[in-house]
Amino acid sequence: MDLSISSAVLFLLLRFLTNNASEGAVTSQGESISPKWSADLRSAIGSGPIGVVTGGKGHEYEYKPKTSLWFTDNNTIVVTFVTRDSRDNPKLSHRDGPGESLPLRLRTVFVDAVSGLVKASPDWPAKSRLASIVAAHDGKFVAQTANELTLYSSDSAGLKELKKLQLPERQEIEWGAHPSPTGRNILFVASNLTTHSAVHWIWVETDSLQVVRSWEETQSGWVGISDNKIAMTKCVWFYNCEPNVEVKGLNTEWKMIASANRKNKPHPQFVNDDLIFLLGNPTRLIQTDGKLVFSESVSSEGCWWGGIYPSAGGQRFVIPSCKLKGHVEFLDLGGYDELKRIIVYDAPFQGRSHALDVKGPKIKELTLLAVSPDGTKLAILNGESLYAFDLPPLA
Numbered sequence: 001m002d003l004s005i006s007s008a009v010l011f012l013l014l015r016f017l018t019n020n021a022s023e024g025a026v027t028s029q030g031e032s033i034s035p036k037w038s039a040d041l042r043s044a045i046g047s048g049p050i051g052v053v054t055g056g057k058g059h060e061y062e063y064k065p066k067t068s069l070w071f072t073d074n075n076t077i078v079v080t081f082v083t084r085d086s087r088d089n090p091k092l093s094h095r096d097g098p099g100e101s102l103p104l105r106l107r108t109v110f111v112d113a114v115s116g117l118v119k120a121s122p123d124w125p126a127k128s129r130l131a132s133i134v135a136a137h138d139g140k141f142v143a144q145t146a147n148e149l150t151l152y153s154s155d156s157a158g159l160k161e162l163k164k165l166q167l168p169e170r171q172e173i174e175w176g177a178h179p180s181p182t183g184r185n186i187l188f189v190a191s192n193l194t195t196h197s198a199v200h201w202i203w204v205e206t207d208s209l210q211v212v213r214s215w216e217e218t219q220s221g222w223v224g225i226s227d228n229k230i231a232m233t234k235c236v237w238f239y240n241c242e243p244n245v246e247v248k249g250l251n252t253e254w255k256m257i258a259s260a261n262r263k264n265k266p267h268p269q270f271v272n273d274d275l276i277f278l279l280g281n282p283t284r285l286i287q288t289d290g291k292l293v294f295s296e297s298v299s300s301e302g303c304w305w306g307g308i309y310p311s312a313g314g315q316r317f318v319i320p321s322c323k324l325k326g327h328v329e330f331l332d333l334g335g336y337d338e339l340k341r342i343i344v345y346d347a348p349f350q351g352r353s354h355a356l357d358v359k360g361p362k363i364k365e366l367t368l369l370a371v372s373p374d375g376t377k378l379a380i381l382n383g384e385s386l387y388a389f390d391l392p393p394l395a
Contacts, residue, residue, distance in 0.1 A: 136181030
């Protein structure tokens with residue numbers, strides 16, 4: 001999340017008030033999880049990850065590095081970092097000024113999900129600090145570096161490049177990737193939000209890296225997709241209309257399925273082809289025709305970086321729950337989010353199945369989660385530390 005100093009102050013104050021008001025709202029069911037293993041990936045990465053830079057000349061800000069975390073199958077975890085090419089100077093890190101002229105690399109680390117051992121750590125040229133893996137399933141994955149997509153396969157025989165695809169290259173436009181829960185499809189939206197005009201949308205099938213459909217329309221809020229539908233919370237970023245959650249197929253028109261408001265603007269996230277989860281208060285699980293499956297009037301504290309994380313098999317999804325820690329006084333920036341619980345939902349999704357207290361390491365601030373396709377394992381990436389957990393059996 002890119003925050004200016006003033007908005008960061010406001011964010012921490014709001015989180016402090018929200019957490020104090022909802023203290024105890026989420027009740028543990030007496031269950032907990034601890035890491036099955038942990039791995040420090042710094043030696044596999046080599047040089048240090050570099051941060052994302054935003055802003056114009058003279059007003060640039062460097063934020064945390066862009067990373068990605070996926071299961072390519074039930075037994076393999078893949079993690080990416082963007083670094084400088086320091087092969088001629090292995091001691092060089094992103095903190096060393098001379099490294100700024102070195103080309104970017106997308107460092108990829110494959111880890112055995114059972115043992116925690118690093119299987120391989122290849123790297124490729126990267127055109128952007130935002131390079132990452134944007135979708136994975138059945139041993140295949142798609143890496144995005146700026147407007148270039150590359151499809152790879154990974155199996156016991158090694159890593160193989162299958163195909164490349166170039167998205168249109170336009171100045172001051174970045175392509176935001178929205179993968180389906182299965183990883184079989186990705187929607188790319190040109191994220192130029194400086195105007196209210198229409199932008200380019202491109203739907204890509206992962207297995208073939210083929211463009212299925214390309215069109216232009218306005219993006220006015222958060223987007224999520226399944227393998228055959230698109231959901232958007234419309235009017236979130238515009239202020240002359242009321243926000244609502246709408247759904248459409250690739251060849252159908254938008255249809256409103258749920259209301260939203262200026263205070264509670266849910267990011268629509270698909271659990272599977274038929275169900276959309278809307279975080280908020282209340283938290284809701286709805287069908288794509290708008291029928292309510294269940295509603296929880298009191299939501300978890302949530303994490304500022306979090307959302308929902310579904311298994312590719314569609315039988316489970318999890319939500320991280322954090323607590324704001326540290327002293328939060330007027331204009332004090334000392335507070336931070338700490339991961340406290342993992343809330344688990346299992347099919348047929350009538351409500352939460354488990355509330356798991358996270359034991360062991362303190363996992364703070366920006367964190368990535370991934371659930372294995374069969375829903376039995378959870379991976380957590382915090383900085384350059386990777387943790388693996390066994391989840392309870394499916395309900």
